[in-house]
Amino acid sequence: MTAAAGATAYAGIPLTHRDHAQSVTFITGHCRPDGDGLDWADLARARQTLAIYMGTMKAADISQRLIAHGREAQTPVAVISRGTRADQQVLTGTLQQLEQLAQQAPLPALLVIGEVVELHHQIAWFGHQPQTDGAARPAVVNLA
DSSP: HHHHHHHHHHHTTOOOOOTTBBHHHHHHHEOOBBBOOOHHHHHHSSSEEEETTGGGGGGGHHHHHHHTTTOOOTTTEEEEESSTTTTEEEEEEEGGGGGHHHHSOSSEEEEEEEEGGGHHHHOOOOOOOOOOSSSSOOOOOOOO
């Protein structure tokens, strides 16, 4: 299981969904000195999810390139910090806000770009406490 699959599952963000994204692309945010070699026009296509490892330092460049190649500035994004850990944090916003979200996020963090992020508020389960009968249970606090 990739870190992206675990972190997004804990965040309540499916990587694919029939109504939002038929594919997912995993990429690194660290580029080689001679260029990134990425097909930004292909990455900017709608109805796909981008999971970007180690991309917080390049968030401004990533959002600018995607928007320049046709991805909507209002595309939903999430920055998932410390994925699958008890202190996981999820920040959500839009592609045009990605740089600011990445600056706020503790490291390590995963960038998720795509319409599936809209499902976070419906599906998120980790860190939410169910109603209890008063019995003592360990608590997990959602810092988002």
